[in-house]
Amino acid sequence: MHDRELCLATCGRSATSERLSSRRLRVVTLMPILYLDCFSGISGDMMVGALADLGVSPSTFEWELSKLEIEDYHFHFARQERQGIAGVKFDVHTGATHTDLSESVSAGSSDSHSHSHSHSHSHPHSHSQSHSEIRRLIEQSGLSKFVKARSLAIFHRIAEAEAKIHAVSIESVHFDEIGALDSIVDIVLTCAGIEALGVSHVYVSSLADGTGSIYCAHGEYPIPAPATLEILKGIPLRQVAVPFELITPTGAAIVAEFQHHVGLMPPLRTIKVGYGLGTRDTSPRPNALRAILGELEQTAETETVLEIQANIDDLSAEILAASQERLLQAGALDVFFTPVQMKKSRPGTLLTVVCDRAHFEQIQQLIFHETTTFGLRFREASRRVLDRESRSVDTELGPIRVKIGRLGNQIVQVSPEYEDCHSLARKTSTPLKRVYEIATADFWRQNTPDARTEDGRANRLGTINPIF
Numbered sequence: 001m002h003d004r005e006l007c008l009a010t011c012g013r014s015a016t017s018e019r020l021s022s023r024r025l026r027v028v029t030l031m032p033i034l035y036l037d038c039f040s041g042i043s044g045d046m047m048v049g050a051l052a053d054l055g056v057s058p059s060t061f062e063w064e065l066s067k068l069e070i071e072d073y074h075f076h077f078a079r080q081e082r083q084g085i086a087g088v089k090f091d092v093h094t095g096a097t098h099t100d101l102s103e104s105v106s107a108g109s110s111d112s113h114s115h116s117h118s119h120s121h122s123h124p125h126s127h128s129q130s131h132s133e134i135r136r137l138i139e140q141s142g143l144s145k146f147v148k149a150r151s152l153a154i155f156h157r158i159a160e161a162e163a164k165i166h167a168v169s170i171e172s173v174h175f176d177e178i179g180a181l182d183s184i185v186d187i188v189l190t191c192a193g194i195e196a197l198g199v200s201h202v203y204v205s206s207l208a209d210g211t212g213s214i215y216c217a218h219g220e221y222p223i224p225a226p227a228t229l230e231i232l233k234g235i236p237l238r239q240v241a242v243p244f245e246l247i248t249p250t251g252a253a254i255v256a257e258f259q260h261h262v263g264l265m266p267p268l269r270t271i272k273v274g275y276g277l278g279t280r281d282t283s284p285r286p287n288a289l290r291a292i293l294g295e296l297e298q299t300a301e302t303e304t305v306l307e308i309q310a311n312i313d314d315l316s317a318e319i320l321a322a323s324q325e326r327l328l329q330a331g332a333l334d335v336f337f338t339p340v341q342m343k344k345s346r347p348g349t350l351l352t353v354v355c356d357r358a359h360f361e362q363i364q365q366l367i368f369h370e371t372t373t374f375g376l377r378f379r380e381a382s383r384r385v386l387d388r389e390s391r392s393v394d395t396e397l398g399p400i401r402v403k404i405g406r407l408g409n410q411i412v413q414v415s416p417e418y419e420d421c422h423s424l425a426r427k428t429s430t431p432l433k434r435v436y437e438i439a440t441a442d443f444w445r446q447n448t449p450d451a452r453t454e455d456g457r458a459n460r461l462g463t464i465n466p467i468f
Helices: 044-053 058-065 131-139 145-166 181-197 226-231 249-258 317-329 357-370 418-428 432-447
Strands: 004-007 017-020 024-037 073-082 085-094 113-118 201-204 207-209 213-216 219-222 237-239 259-262 268-277 288-312 334-341 347-355 377-383 387-395 398-407 410-416
Touching (some): 044 181, 044 249, 044 268, 131 145, 145 181, 145 226, 288 357, 317 357, 347 357, 387 432, 398 432, 410 418, 418 432
Parallel strands (some): 085 268, 201 259
Antiparallel strands (some): 073 085, 288 347, 288 377, 387 398
């Protein structure tokens, strides 16, 4: 057959045209993502600066902070340089100042600044706050559901780490350092900035921290800080020969909360690049966080397969079952049986095998050898499958693996694994269908947008829709 040009890209902006075989139809969607290149680590203020450099306006940040009942403050967005890289340095201070939002931080001279402030008429909060106080502050605010839920989850991650390190309950954790105004602002503005960008996922580079020691209220601690290590459990981390802390607990919690994938930058179409600058001079390494706003190509292919059929009326069920097993081992994509009525009103079985062209000859020969059929029928058919992955879900009965089916960036199918459900049903004397119900319900509870687990932690497995 002749090739034809197919143009079926859907992205809301533009279409992509590709020449493909007429046997295969390719649908390309462009998904907006944010990639964080943490070549010099990550902290809360660097993250906010990078988001501002990507185009999130100071007025957007100011509007979000006005929803919090916190003391008078003012923040600065200053365009500066670190080892020749221009970016945005973000700082927040207590006390009111005049507002000047006329200059953009993402374009202008190297000494441009933006200042903002908000006045609160409530009683000012102490710079030292407990986890429960910070939680109430955010829960009672007018922040959006997304910003509120993600901010609470980030603080919970830090509180959980501190509680484990110091052997205390989460509720008794006192945020002597991260509970101060600047950390509340950093976390809330990070969540607000990601929401403003409207990205579907956040990808993160491999993480590197420095060496040496840091000094805090409890004494001298090694780098990486104990809280940072605890928060980043399960996420790859290495050290580099820089005698400073590069990843703060706040930065670590932001990564842990939002990361969809950690590693090399995926193939994407870059839209804009922003740099958030740190305070310390880490020469010769630029003290900056690079944030890349881009579009990730997602390709779904509708492929051509072959469907082979045979009517059989003189083969036992045992041999048919064995034939099915052999066909699947030989590369068949699917094998199933259908009851049919054959000649002379005989009950029979319709054998249907689905395979790709590469296995067609082998499958034909196997059917002739393993069954009693004298002939086969076959035809071409189109097939499209969901992207699949397997994850474990924590339930009240124990962990259960589930198969997840994704259509683009949306989860559309969830199927608990039979073996796991059957095993737990026997161990707990729970009806098997109830185990399935619990596994499915717990998966959606943990992975619906803005859903939280019972301990307040945000979902990380995936979402039904984009994260905004």
